[in-house]
Amino acid sequence: MDLITKTGAAHDIAAAFIRLNPLDDVLVARQPLPAGLFIEAENLTVAQPIPAGHKVASRALAQGEPLRRYGQIIGFASQPIAAGEHVHVHNVEMGDFSRDYAFGVDRRETPRTQATFQGIVRPSGRVATRNYIGILTSVNCSATVARAIADHFRRDIHPEALAPYPNVDGVVALTHGVGCAVDPKGEALAMLQRTLGGYAVHANFHSVLMIGLGCETNQIDDLLAAQGLQTGHQLRTFTIQGSGGTTKTIASGIAQVKALLAEANQVKREAVSASHLVVGLQCGGSDGYSGITANPALGNAVDRLVAAGGTAILSETPEIYGAEHLLTRRAVSREVGEKLIARIHWWERYCQRMNAELNNNPSAGNKAGGLTTILEKSLGAVAKAGSTNLVDVYQYAEPVRAHGLVFMDSPGYDPVSATGQVASGANLIAFTTGRGSAYGCAPSPSIKLATNQRLFEHQEDDMDVNCGGIADGSTSIEERGAHIFAMMLRIASGERSKSEQHGYGQNEFVPWQIGAIT
Template sequence: MTDHAAPPSIRIHPADNVVIARRQLLGGTVLADEGGLTVAGLVPPGHKLATAAIAAGEVVRRYNQVIGHATQAIAPGQHVHSHNLAFANVARVHEVGAGALPTAHAPEPATFMGIVRPDGRVATRNYIGVLTSVNCSATAARAIADHFRRDIRPEALADFPNVDGVVALTHGMGCATDSAGEELRVLRRTLGGYARHANFAAVLVVGLGCETNQIQGLIAQEGLQEGAKLQAFSIQDTGGTARTVARGVELIRAMLPEANRVQRVPVPASHLIVGLQCGGSDGYSGISANPALGAAVDRLVRHGGTAILSETPEIYGGEHLLTRRAASPAVADKLLARIRWWEAYTARNGMTMDNNPSAGNKAGGLTTILEKSLGAIAKSGTTRLEDVYEFAERITTRGFVYMDSPGYDPVSATGQVASGANLICFTTGRGSAYGCAPSPSLKLATNTALWRKQQEDMDINCGGIVDGDETVDEAGERIFQLMLATASGQATKSELHGYGQNEFVPWQLGAVM
């Protein structure tokens, strides 16, 4: 079947009073599947049109959920978007645990070719990392890592084919903040998560020397242990930038032989921890790529693996769907506590939780945060919500879990990797260009037009669901198999382009002083 043979609109739920344009619809088009409804005016692809008269103030439903209220009367067949639809602060009913069904485990667990560390942790990649305590040491850290870039100095790692690379993960924080405050604790938690990440064979931490984020404070808070696989020093103690770079290069040279000794072996898929992201979303995200990723997540959980949903501002208004799946009232309470924290956080910064979607989201057909959130939650599949974690907190529970984070993708994914994610799956309808280090990132296109236009950045096309060529479950199986292949070492598109180092963005919570 081709997209021209498929019906011109997509109905998600019988109770909805809007449908989604499968392709651009011209005025006068008759929707036979909607009882002969006639389109009134141009409706772009991925956008909504009314299937019945909607009075001003009446709610608009998609996914059988309220996505807003009409700001003016809307006639059947008319385009429904920001000109006539607005956010509605509706009460959510929390049926805690009503949908928390036990997970049926797969009889024969899937496997991938992973790297088993001496302590039993399993890696999907094998990097050496250069971390910084403060922005002031970023230039030196990058110079150290650049010395080992295969595209600039191929000889530097010629004798170490099992090392995926040396990457510098720098940031703009580490000073001018409260020395006993939340922001410093979260930064250290993030850096600590990266320092102990299974995908790093060894790590070098470079500081300036006088910063608020003292390296010894980081090591103490995170319980890190200096040694052959974790080296730390500062520019001021070493005697300047040139000496710091030279010292860092020598330390990494000493780390390389041991890092190169790894071998990939078959391991159960239960060792996969997958961070779920969506960015540059469109009207198709909640129809194709997100539910397809959810189907893959259900498979992963059945095989004993872990999936992390995040981006709290982008589940707002749909949190009742997650509390319904909570394993216990305590888990539901933890999620709702994070929602309340965000409401207070945005209020004290002069913002509101409905300050979303973005311009690109709206161009793609999303109108309100409620609509965006309901589609975003589909990434999580259908299994029980086992636990809720704060940003960059280490994940210790298997199955589907939640980690609090902003909706800004680089920050959110940074937190997920710090929590232990060894793979990221990132859906996009507009064409987000994103990669991650040290964990590989797969990008899932929501529509075939994007896939054709930006195939060099997209790893898999979920547009066949929209076109009528593939089911959500079939796409979910393809995604799950690609997860296993990627975890086994198959390069992602973003890895081929060299993405990953600039996308390390810790969450800057507080005031810069």
């Protein structure tokens, strides 16, 4: 057995570090490594203390030399790095390098399987995983009345309001901070309208009230026309100005919700194919273990979902930067691959215009957890996408029509990204975290996957799945992948996730704000 030794102590080498690829220039610490520790398997002495999840150089590197993890470039040495040194932001920097997009060379057929869950089949044929009544706002000015209407039906405040309607998951108000003082023909308003339109017809809503002020730029009639929607029994619209003020608007909203509850309560769950499951993939509060444990395990679950005919939405474009070539190689066509690269180029121009850098991501928490550059973070993040073909690429909040693995453009900020995924049709969110992100998403339930054992134990009331055992070998990516897929089916069937139990979901609705406010 390989051993690591220090001052006469001996430990199993598996407890010390992880080498992810024979080409790698770094090892990942499984546990805090003390200075002076000798790793016999690598003929390497640790030069200074290495925190868990961080990297130690496995060989000497000259200034300017590329560093590899996962067998891929994650950055360049900003100064000479000796073997055994801590590799992190103090001695690694970004740099340009070419990527071989090799469109479609790795595409392959996915063997088909069958799986089912207990879903709610809407009259349109769309399938829901939850049954809410939603209240949307066209503008921030109507947010207060929307919240007041929803608060009337809160189970923690007025448990009697929904007691006769056990099949209604709740009444939720999804408000935002924009909707006026923007270019009426610009990209920002079109994106907001696309987002609200996607929520207005989301399968997880039995019915929706949309409330405006009345004089905003984002006129409700224009929004509906732009999205090809019409008002009716299950999509009702009104304004504060048209209703005669705040008190009357709240009273009207409460009365309309009451009139819808009995009908909403009549839904029944039935066995449906997993092909109706659309899962948004997220990672937030990532750490050095994310790309080793939870993300690959989620990727394994995604492969199982796609094999069963379902759909997975990968997003967070800045967090695939530097790893996009791994996706283009799996594109079903050159056209799909080029659509992805076009979004990457858009982000490069966007950051230049905003005097920002894509490497502003990773966050402070990501770096504390061991991630050094956006390239490293991206290589771990794309593991969520599993190994099946990339079948299409969508803009933010654009309706997803394809089945299989797709990509939707979004920022890396989780609430904004997940909001777009739900607008695109996601009826479930799977969210990996290493630092302990607390997140939920109405009307679609969110499953939280912990990347490490310590997080799962420390923040267990927020975490649905523990993937930490993958790092120490006590479980496998395949076992956790099967477990996650089974949980997806259970949550889609009505079992409540941890974030739902805590009441997360309303405040996390954050449409992408991209334009100038004038």
